[in-house]
Amino acid sequence: MTEAPMTMPNPSLPAEAEIVERIQESGSIYTLRLRMTDQARHAAYTFAPGQFNMVYLQGIGEVPISIVSDPEDDTVLDHTIRAVGRVTRGLEQLGAGQRVGIRGPFGRGWPLDQACGRDVVLITGGLGCAPLVSVINYVVKRRERFGRLVILQGVKHTDDLIWHERYMAWAKLPDTQVLLAADIAGQGWPHHVGLVTELIDRARFDRDNAIAMMCGPERMMQACAEALLARNMATENLWLSMERNMHCGVGHCGHCQLGPHFVCRDGPVFNYTELAPLLGVRGF
Amino acid sequence: MGKSHRVLASHALDTLLAALRDDGYRCVGPQLRDGAIVFDTLHHAADLPWGWQDEQAPGHYRLQHADPSRAFAWANGPQAIKPLTFAPRETLWESRIEADGRMQFTATLPAEEKVAVIGARACDLAALRLQDQHFLEGAHADPYYAARRRNLFIVAVHCTAPAATCFCASTGDGPLCTAGFDLALHETDEGYLVDAGSEAGTAMIASLSLPAATATRVEQAETAVAAAGERQTRGLPSRNLRDLLFANLDHPQWDDVAARCLSCGNCTAVCPTCFCHAEHDVPLLDANLGRHEREWDSCFTEGHSYLAGIVIRSDTRLRYRQWLTHKLGGWHDQYGRSGCTGCGRCITWCPVGIDLTEEVARIHATGGGHD
Known part of the structure; x- marks a missing residue:
């Protein structure tokens, strides 16, 4: 049959990475700050906000984790993780100096090029804020390229909110609005009590020249998308980051399929129009 | 040639x-x-x-x-x-x-x-x-x-x-x-x-x-x-059933087939186009060693759609619907044609004899299919 190069790239093979720092963000959420030990490989690594790596814990397995650091930070790759499964609970036990495997970046990131010159509305729920923190940092560092920055973040309980100081710092930036919500408010919670969708009416942005990016539970994203559409935003300006079971990261293993889409490869960031027919349909 | x-x-x-x-x-x-x-x-x-x-x-x-x-x-x-x-x-x-x-x-x-x-x-x-x-x-x-x-x-x-x-x-x-x-x-x-x-x-x-x-x-x-x-006497009503199937996600036939289907995955194991596979680490006695394998997987397993504590396709109805809407529907978007090449293996090797051509025919007959 046809000749093929004997040394083709192997998207399944991880590279060794060192944990430069481990940061406890909340009771169950931590950030692993990683650097590939092969310096040339680390230097050559580039990613777009919204893309993810497969992070490997020896003997247990791999998990897809979005990259939350700035794409132009060439020193470390930050991965913010909630300990929920076998791999993420195992990774939680590791500390600075220990090694993991990473491979990536995979998937399609946020449409930052389309956000240029427009109001950027970011709506997140729970740890869904992580895949959009890199977008916030990206916009903040290049403030002149974008219009207003509107950040809406909702959590179930105030204890689940990470990066509170960062939100407060972003709130002080010009042309920036930060609104936080918690379903269950702890003592002294100065923000909204309720759902993140309820914040949309308080968000100030030009609906005709805005792009909305959402990440969080699907029902939350669906409700937010409907609220934005009710405010006459165009469907093509709504973007959602989806989550599905992923083993390979390159659209081969089949687990992440959502109708015709391979979430790992065609997403995880999708335009609302691509998802609309199956969004919220049980079983997809 | x-x-x-x-x-x-x-x-x-x-x-x-x-x-x-x-x-x-x-x-x-x-x-x-x-x-x-x-x-x-x-x-x-x-x-x-x-x-x-x-x-x-x-x-x-x-x-x-x-x-x-x-x-x-x-x-x-x-x-x-x-x-x-x-x-x-x-x-x-x-x-x-x-x-x-x-x-x-x-x-x-x-x-x-x-x-x-x-x-x-x-x-x-x-x-x-x-x-x-x-x-x-x-x-x-x-x-x-x-x-x-x-x-x-x-x-x-x-x-x-x-x-x-x-x-x-x-x-x-x-x-x-x-x-x-x-x-x-x-x-x-x-x-x-x-x-x-x-x-x-x-x-x-x-x-x-x-x-x-x-x-x-x-x-x-x-x-x-x-x-x-x-x-050959069996057949599918069309070479592109994508729209028919996705327009009939709530068709009662899915419940009917789910009552017969064992969710065993034999159909996916014998299908010559099914590509799903799982990756996993093999437990080794020496904890310093790791071995990462892949193995054929099936959309009929519970683990296939596992996501952070939930199972997206928790019952057989959703799994059979996934298999058929993908095989005869989603493949058109993914690879420009149906994922079925008519070999009939999924019919033969189904332990309860579910026949996908029959399931499709019933959805086609009552779900707005056209000849």
Whole structure:
């Protein structure tokens, strides 16, 4: 049959990475700050906000984790993780100096090029804020390229909110609005009590020249998308980051399929129009 | 290439096997085992299933005696090419934590082994084409699949004995092999007619110094294959059922089939296009060592749609609907055509005899399908 190069790239093979720092963000959420030990490989690594790596814990397995650091930070790759499964609970036990495997970046990131010159509305729920923190940092560092920055973040309980100081710092930036919500408010919670969708009416942005990016539970994203559409935003300006079971990261293993889409490869960031027919349909 | 058939006498099949072996190929071909036709290393033409044919029906597979002068008078067995290119289970890489804490990864790519598969059918070739698209033609080609694929030589045999479960004529994939082979054989009463479909196939024919076949013999053979297509009784109402199925996600037929389906995954295991696989680490006694494997998986398992504590397809109705809407729907978006090549294996090897053509027909009849 046809000749093929004997040394083709192997998207399944991880590279060794060192944990430069481990940061406890909340009771169950931590950030692993990683650097590939092969310096040339680390230097050559580039990613777009919204893309993810497969992070490997020896003997247990791999998990897809979005990259939350700035794409132009060439020193470390930050991965913010909630300990929920076998791999993420195992990774939680590791500390600075220990090694993991990473491979990536995979998937399609946020449409930052389309956000240029427009109001950027970011709506997140729970740890869904992580895949959009890199977008916030990206916009903040290049403030002149974008219009207003509107950040809406909702959590179930105030204890689940990470990066509170960062939100407060972003709130002080010009042309920036930060609104936080918690379903269950702890003592002294100065923000909204309720759902993140309820914040949309308080968000100030030009609906005709805005792009909305959402990440969080699907029902939350669906409700937010409907609220934005009710405010006459165009469907093509709504973007959602989806989550599905992923083993390979390159659209081969089949687990992440959502109708015709391979979430790992065609997403995880999708335009609302691509998802609309199956969004919220049980079983997809 | 093509339409320059040569004659290979029945007793000369061993000559072909020997020539392939001389070229470094391990020959793999159909043989009788455990009451079925299975593909394994083929040493002699005598080991082919001479004089056997398969009787297939929903949930039913039996071999019967037939014309002893025929080695390919059967439709298919549970597997053909897929396990040769997409390994049912394989190690992707091994890792090791050194004494100083460093971690090393070693890819475990398959050894380069030339394999010649004899007896592939048109449905298998169409399925291989789809697997090639899936594993090789995206942004990330799979080097494990590629290593096996590039060493594969295919000797197809046009099908003249479709089973009752076959519907390749309906999907447009057979029974005549039209592309994707190195050699294709017609089995006739007076031996074989060989045609090449690649440069390697042309070279192989040239090395055997075979006499040319007359146009009449080729025409007779092709007529027999066309007749085999006409004998097929099953079919799908359209080659593109994407819109019909996605418009009927709440059709009562999904509940009906879910009441019968065991969610065992046999259909996905025998399907020549199903590509799902799971990756997992193998527990090793030495905790400093890691072994990462992949293994065929099925959308009928609970784990397939597991996501952070929830299962997206928690019941059989959702799993069967996933399998059928993907196979006959989603594939059109992914690879430009249906993911079904009409081999009928999912019908035969379903332990409760679920027939996807029947399920589709019921949705088509009551769910707004058009002829």
